[in-house]
Amino acid sequence: MKHITFYLDFISPYAYLAFETLPEALMGQSYSVSYKPVLFAALLKHHGQLGPAEIPGKREWTYRHVLWLAHQHGLELQLPAQHPFNPIGLLRLALACSESGLPNRYVCETIFRHVWQGGADAADADRLQTLTGQLAPKRDANEELVKTQLRAHTDDAIAKGVFGVPTFEVDGKLFWGLDALPMLKAYLQGNAWFNSAWAATDQVRSWP
Template sequence: MQIDYYLSLISPYCYLGGEQLADIAKKHGATVNVKPIDLSQVFPKTGGLPLAKRAPERQAYRFVELARWSKHLAMPLNLKPRFFPAAEGVAARMVLAMSKTGGDSLRLANAFGRAVWAEERDIADSQCLLDVARDCDLDGTALLEAAARTELEVQIEALTREAVERGVFGVPSYQFNGELFWGQDRLSFLDRALSTA
């Protein structure tokens, strides 16, 4: 059983849903294909707006929802993290490099999300990337070197096109058996779909 997981490492909702996704996949013996995408390419094609261009009312309500979910899930979350938005390209390529080795790329992706939203760390900084990888018992130097490969940048572009072709318009999005689930608040539906597969 395969779950395609389209994400942005700096999305608070990817952070909030990441551990739940890991638990659901483990429960069902499913494999998670972690697929970082470039939202700056997704939004113009699907009618979305980057956060800074959204109406003030939407931006204000976003804080309300994040606080609710943080409390509901008992997960620490800084509503205005010091390093947000952060350039996530290198970190995303490290996650892809991890996938290519057959390692736990979901764990690494979740660690990057936690670094941004709970630990006030800058995932655009190389030392931070090395430290996060080390915290996951990974060879950060090797992953950082792999992230410099052009092929991984091309792969993120390909994954972004794939996401749009599959109907993805925001993150987190999960696809299982051809069915798309958008938002960490839809994980219970994904859980049910896996239960009946």
């Protein structure tokens, strides 16, 4: 059985869509999943990039694209009242629901739907308080250990070469984005393409 580490941030609509479609996309495969929340903004800062929602034109396209993808997959998705927003409260809440800092699927599902269903303000303090009551975390989301675990998850992602969310890591290989799910499935199936073609990119020189 292969193990997948799913790097995610609740701020990302693509991470939400990947989370919702993962079971169907990998149906029939033998695998386990660890959900590892990270701070997407820290990944962007490390790699010197702006997020899609910070770039005029790309921002509007991203929202239209994810609404179309949700429609295509038959999923509920309403854009939150404000985006981007500060996701740290939600990320810490997710980690606080587990001693290990690795939330289960129910916790991630509940938080993702808090953000991407209903069209409300995802970071609203009253809504966050209600969500906290619903999830009944094992720890205080503001305790120092939770904050440290979030930084550690993010540092771990950066060290492994993760540059965006969603990213799926299996056997040291990174699969980025919702549209990488068919490729991930092929790897889990043992597709022979990965024996040679995966490493071919290492031979390509960068410019200048």
